[in-house]
Amino acid sequence: MTLMFPNGSRSFDEERQGVRFVAYDGMFEVPFLVEAAALSDGRSPGSEDSCLAAFDATRASIRTAALKIYKGRRAAIYVIGAADLP
Numbered sequence: 001m002t003l004m005f006p007n008g009s010r011s012f013d014e015e016r017q018g019v020r021f022v023a024y025d026g027m028f029e030v031p032f033l034v035e036a037a038a039l040s041d042g043r044s045p046g047s048e049d050s051c052l053a054a055f056d057a058t059r060a061s062i063r064t065a066a067l068k069i070y071k072g073r074r075a076a077i078y079v080i081g082a083a084d085l086p
Contacts, residue, residue, distance in 0.1 A: 003030060003070055005063055010055055012048040018079075019055045023066055031077045032066050038082040061085050 003023040010021040018033040039054035040046050046054070055062065065084040 003063075003067055005066075008059075010052065012051055014048070019051055021055075021062075023063075023070070025070070025072070030070060032069075032080060033077055034062055034080045035082070038080060038085055058085065 003025055005023050010019050013020050016033055017036045020033050023030045036051050039051050065080050069078050
């Protein structure tokens, strides 16, 4: 199946230093984390607000990366790093 992104919500995960969001493969929830460093263009990770704003600004690229990383296999969480984003 193809990943769907019906829910635009995202949240900052302070412990893992990244932005979490979910996609769906049919009825299965597929969790993702975009590393804060990937959202800051290699600079030191910014604040929660700056990470969330950067996520919103690059949402299309993040979704494209999520599709490439997922490929139908199951994992507890899929991590998107700087190398995964264009």
